[in-house]
Amino acid sequence: MRDMTTSAPEPRTISTIGVIGLGTMGAGIAEVFARNGYAVVGVEQNDEALARGRQYLEHSTGRAVKREKMTAEEQAELLGRITFSTALKDLADADFVIEAVVESIDVKKGIFRELDAIVSPDAILATNTSSLSVTEISTANSSPGRVIGVHFFNPAPVQNLVEIVRTVVTEQSVLDEVKALVEALGKNPVVCGDKAGFIANTLLFGYLNHAVSMYEGRYATREDIDAAMRFGCGYPMGPLALLDLIGLDTAYEILETMYRQGRDRLHAPAPILKQMVTAGMLGRKTGRGFYTYEGPDSPTVVADDRTPSADGQPQLKHDIKQVGVVGTGTMATGIVEVFAKSGYDVLYVGRSADKVDGVVAAITKSFDKQIQRGRSTEEAKAEVLGRLTGSTSLDDLEDVDLVVEAIAEDLKVKTTLFENLDEICKPGAILATTTSSLPVIACAQATKRPQDVIGMHFFNPAPIMKLVEIVSTVSTDEDVTETTRALVAKIGKVGVSCADRAGFIVNALLFPYLNDAVKMLEAHYATADDIDLAMKQGCALPMGPFELLDVVGNDVSLAIQRELYLEFREPGFAPAPLLEHLVTAGYLGRKTKRGFRDYSQR
Ligand code: CAA
Ligand code: NAD
Numbered sequence: 001m002r003d004m005t006t007s008a009p010e011p012r013t014i015s016t017i018g019v020i021g022l023g024t025m026g027a028g029i030a031e032v033f034a035r036n037g038y039a040v041v042g043v044e045q046n047d048e049a050l051a052r053g054r055q056y057l058e059h060s061t062g063r064a065v066k067r068e069k070m071t072a073e074e075q076a077e078l079l080g081r082i083t084f085s086t087a088l089k090d091l092a093d094a095d096f097v098i099e100a101v102v103e104s105i106d107v108k109k110g111i112f113r114e115l116d117a118i119v120s121p122d123a124i125l126a127t128n129t130s131s132l133s134v135t136e137i138s139t140a141n142s143s144p145g146r147v148i149g150v151h152f153f154n155p156a157p158v159q160n161l162v163e164i165v166r167t168v169v170t171e172q173s174v175l176d177e178v179k180a181l182v183e184a185l186g187k188n189p190v191v192c193g194d195k196a197g198f199i200a201n202t203l204l205f206g207y208l209n210h211a212v213s214m215y216e217g218r219y220a221t222r223e224d225i226d227a228a229m230r231f232g233c234g235y236p237m238g239p240l241a242l243l244d245l246i247g248l249d250t251a252y253e254i255l256e257t258m259y260r261q262g263r264d265r266l267h268a269p270a271p272i273l274k275q276m277v278t279a280g281m282l283g284r285k286t287g288r289g290f291y292t293y294e295g296p297d298s299p300t301v302v303a304d305d306r307t308p309s310a311d312g313q314p315q316l317k318h319d320i321k322q323v324g325v326v327g328t329g330t331m332a333t334g335i336v337e338v339f340a341k342s343g344y345d346v347l348y349v350g351r352s353a354d355k356v357d358g359v360v361a362a363i364t365k366s367f368d369k370q371i372q373r374g375r376s377t378e379e380a381k382a383e384v385l386g387r388l389t390g391s392t393s394l395d396d397l398e399d400v401d402l403v404v405e406a407i408a409e410d411l412k413v414k415t416t417l418f419e420n421l422d423e424i425c426k427p428g429a430i431l432a433t434t435t436s437s438l439p440v441i442a443c444a445q446a447t448k449r450p451q452d453v454i455g456m457h458f459f460n461p462a463p464i465m466k467l468v469e470i471v472s473t474v475s476t477d478e479d480v481t482e483t484t485r486a487l488v489a490k491i492g493k494v495g496v497s498c499a500d501r502a503g504f505i506v507n508a509l510l511f512p513y514l515n516d517a518v519k520m521l522e523a524h525y526a527t528a529d530d531i532d533l534a535m536k537q538g539c540a541l542p543m544g545p546f547e548l549l550d551v552v553g554n555d556v557s558l559a560i561q562r563e564l565y566l567e568f569r570e571p572g573f574a575p576a577p578l579l580e581h582l583v584t585a586g587y588l589g590r591k592t593k594r595g596f597r598d599y600s601q602r
């Protein structure tokens with residue numbers, strides 16, 4: 001073992017890289033190193049697996065050539081830097097070895113034990129484990145000080161984050177050199193301690209597991225769960241498609257390890273995961289997981305018996321000509337704009353003439369901005385404004401075919417409105433609420449026609465956000481649900497259907513994840529900057545959790561988290577004390593110029 005008491009040792013020269021396991025991750029990692037000019041020795045357990053690993057590499061670099069991101073010569077050069085082997089002893093000359101074999105502590109320890117007799121005493125040994133204890137893996141080697149976690153994200157050539165996991169015995173020089181190595185690859189390192197799941201997976205897998213439970217409980221279809229997160233939050237892929245990319249066997253092991261370490265019920269793998277793994281439905285790698293793919297290792301989804309049939313498109317079972325909107329706030333104004341732009345006559349009702357005029361002013365402003373950018377015309381503006389009729393009397397809604405209310409998020413206020421709508425609107429009119437957290441059934445019960453009441457949860461800003469959650473209660477008529485689905489498609493939005501539970505799909509999946517990020521910060525495991533970076537660059541999310549919380553508002557987030565906790569009584573959903581304290585202190589986010597970050601100087 002090196003003497004750690006003397007002055008800093010000379011940095012190693014790292015030129016040859018060993019990669020053990022050329023599966024989903026190993027092949028990607030080998031590609032990243034080879035792209036950056038390193039000589040790579042890739043080791044697999046047998047010839048068949050080796051051939052598959054080589055194929056991954058040829059396929060991935062071939063795609064880059066097809067997209068003209070790389071020339072055929074560069075591809076040949078890159079592949080020429082990689083040698084393939086089935087014998088660990090071929091790693092004898094490697095300066096840095098990273099293993100990316102199955103997520104099993106025994107297999108990994110076996111490899112680190114064997115490496116002892118193979119590599120030079122100076123070589124750095126890394127594991128790409130997603131959740132297992134790097135410390136425990138390191139104890140299998142006679143020099144645990146040179147063992148470190150180097151956690152790439154999937155697909156490794158694309159995601160720019162690498163979590164570097166230092167154990168209590170990792171030598172400082174090893175950490176420094178690995179950091180420099182990761183930077184030389186053009187990736188961003190984040191250093192964290194050895195805790196199951198590290199930063200990103202700790203936050204990601206609770207969310208993924210929750211999505212699987214929703215699917216398993218038939219709360220929504222796989223397509224709707226995935227579309228909800230893509231179109232509601234701008235995620236690059238939905239949670240179930242992501243699990244197929246990660247691999248369900250790997251995901252199961254990660255959850256299992258996280259559960260064993262933290263005993264958080266929310267990390268106990270959803271039972272269906274185990275069933276799918278047992279059935280060999282491992283995701284893209286076996287051609288079948290939550291979705292069915294063209295073949296093993298293909299990213300192309302093909303139709304299967306769960307794919308909604310093209311003939312089964314929802315129809316407008318109710319005739320919708322005139323739409324009523326109640327409210328004049330941000331959401332109501334956006335909804336008025338959306339319907340009017342889709343060619344509907346819209347009658348909207350506000351509490352005062354000023355508020356009613358404000359809607360026209362806001363829509364005019366929104367059009368002017370689009371006209372300035374060349375995205376709309378004065379004629380289109382005039383046409384849309386010509387479809388609007390403002391009123392201060394609910395009685396004017398007597399002839400509309402659909403009413404969407406977007407008034408204060410207060411159950412008493414909403415139920416009173418529904419009582420009124422029940423008296424005013426013609427029979428058969430659909431009565432919709434755009435509540436984001438209140439029970440739709442309570443609005444329905446305020447009327448004598450609960451079968452006509454439904455949730456239409458638009459996202460802010462409504463003219464831009466594509467998603468609408470269509471929330472049917474236990475009383476909603478099927479024709480009403482179908483008509484609403486058809487209507488949502490007609491106005492150019494993506495509709496997803498779900499039942500009437502707190503948070504519907506998006507908020508129920510999003511806010512516990514944000515809350516978990518706050519708990520991680522509170523526990524001083526990582527900084528807000530590192531957590532934001534990890535989620536943006538490891539999982540390609542458009543915003544980090546703290547950036548998003550400050551935009552949404554901590555008061556709003558706390559209220560939603562409380563609703564979720566009250567409905568599901570899940571201890572893991574209890575709002576993080578830090579979130580409560582920030583709200584008490586008035587640090588609500590960007591709107592008060594201070595939240596998780598200080599915006600007073602910006
Ligand atoms: N290998 C290499 N490159 C790939 C790739 C793969 N498997 N899949 C896609 N790419 C490349 C494409 O070649 C393309 O490159 P260029 O821009 O240079 O042409 C680029 O990525 C975009 O690909 P596509 O246009 O085909 O598809 P897309 O834009 O839909 O992106 C995606 C696909 C990169 C997978 C994107 O959807 C994404 O980032 N999804 C989120 C993935 C994620 O969350 N990963 C983290 C998982 S958790 C984890 O890794 C930790 C763990 O321990 C489990
Ligand atoms: P995978 O199943 O796609 O690949 C594992 C590969 O290791 C297989 O090709 C297998 O043949 C090979 N292998 C198994 N035992 C071996 C041995 N003794 N010697 C040599 N090769 C051996 O799994 P994966 O998704 O690539 O995961 C690999 C590691 O990376 C795991 O620790 C996983 O937790 C971690 N990881 C996975 C992801 C992901 O999204 N899949 C992301 C980051 C980290």
